[in-house]
Amino acid sequence: MITCEAKVVSNREVKPGCFLLRLICPQIAQSALPGQFALLRCSSGHVADPLLRRPLSFQDANEQTGEIAFLYQVRGKGTQQLSRFGVGQTVSTIGPLGEGFQLKLPVGPIAIIAGGVGIAPLAYLARVAYRQGYEIYTFLGARSKSSLLADPGLVTVSTGFFTATDDGTCGLKGNLVQLLQTEMQTLARCCSAYICGPEAAMQAAVSLCTDLGVPCQVSLESMMACGVGACLGCTCRTTRSTNYSRVCTQGPVFDGREVVFGDNTEP
Ligand SMILES: Cc1cc2nc3c(=O)[nH]c(=O)nc-3n(C[C@H](O)[C@H](O)[C@H](O)COP(=O)(O)OP(=O)(O)OC[C@H]3O[C@@H](n4cnc5c(N)ncnc54)[C@H](O)[C@@H]3O)c2cc1C
Numbered sequence: 001m002i003t004c005e006a007k008v009v010s011n012r013e014v015k016p017g018c019f020l021l022r023l024i025c026p027q028i029a030q031s032a033l034p035g036q037f038a039l040l041r042c043s044s045g046h047v048a049d050p051l052l053r054r055p056l057s058f059q060d061a062n063e064q065t066g067e068i069a070f071l072y073q074v075r076g077k078g079t080q081q082l083s084r085f086g087v088g089q090t091v092s093t094i095g096p097l098g099e100g101f102q103l104k105l106p107v108g109p110i111a112i113i114a115g116g117v118g119i120a121p122l123a124y125l126a127r128v129a130y131r132q133g134y135e136i137y138t139f140l141g142a143r144s145k146s147s148l149l150a151d152p153g154l155v156t157v158s159t160g161f162f163t164a165t166d167d168g169t170c171g172l173k174g175n176l177v178q179l180l181q182t183e184m185q186t187l188a189r190c191c192s193a194y195i196c197g198p199e200a201a202m203q204a205a206v207s208l209c210t211d212l213g214v215p216c217q218v219s220l221e222s223m224m225a226c227g228v229g230a231c232l233g234c235t236c237r238t239t240r241s242t243n244y245s246r247v248c249t250q251g252p253v254f255d256g257r258e259v260v261f262g263d264n265t266e267p
């Protein structure tokens with residue numbers, strides 16, 4: 001785990017309310033894996049406000065250039081302030097943290113399943129998997145074409161690229177789960193699936209993958225405080241022996257079958 005005063009290379013609004021932040025931080029770029037995350041300080045003054053750093057998954061990490069990238073949706077004060085950071089300013093960044101995705105052998109077709117900004121960690125995973133020879137089928141859901149986060153790099157590495165929008169402006173008219181149901185034959189051919197998005201969509205996607213016998217991993221979100229396993233502020237229900245797991249250290253990526261969705265009450 002490294003703490004770095006990372007200089008902003010760019011912080012661009014790629015879709016309404018959604019920003020791509022690129023930072024220089026060679027030490028973190030060397031070791032950040034797909035599915036891992038960093039804690040970012042979202043204020044620039046002497047007083048940290050908001051006090052807690054905000055967790056964001058790596059959208060990319062490049063050992064050669066020393067850059068790390070985050071794709072984030074503006075939700076509240078922290079991300080709002082982050083969106084105002086300009087080129088040359090520094091963002092105090094701690095990472096890499098948590099357990100990321102595991103690409104399972106044999107090398108074969110895999111499914112990338114993302115709702116909204118959930119594509120952030122999966123875009124990084126898809127690039128790494130592609131370089132290792134995996135065949136990639138991407139399933140992407142969004143409200144409309146204007147919010148669909150389909151970066152050209154992801155399209156390039158995907159053998160199959162399927163989209164659904166609620167209003168039908170791009171791809172299937174419907175949600176991510178309906179898209180998966182429509183493309184079930186393709187999904188069934190995949191050796192594993194990697195899922196990130198709104199909880200209800202993840203739950204339905206896990207259920208479908210399980211029915212099809214496709215092992216899957218999910219990246220969970222939770223409110224975080226310490227980020228290192230000490231405060232228990234981020235626990236989620238799982239089927240592991242303790243019944244609860246820490247999203248920050250035991251996740252954020254979990255085997256889809258061990259997550260008890262819809263029950264994030266504290267232990
Ligand atoms: C491991 C991890 C990785 C993440 N990766 C990304 C990422 O790559 N891109 C991205 O856009 N976001 C990501 N998030 C979510 C991101 O951390 C939150 O959106 C952010 O902390 C919100 O901070 P804020 O100060 O802007 O909003 P706040 O003022 O803290 O909250 C604003 C509103 O958003 C809700 N909210 C806050 N955090 C979450 C959350 N985690 N899930 C659901 N609702 C929430 C609050 O309940 C509130 O209603 C990740 C979260 C985790 C735990």
Ligand code: FES
Pocket residue numbers: 223224225226227228229230231232233234235246247248249
């Ligand atoms: S955020 Fe403190 S234990 Fe996970």
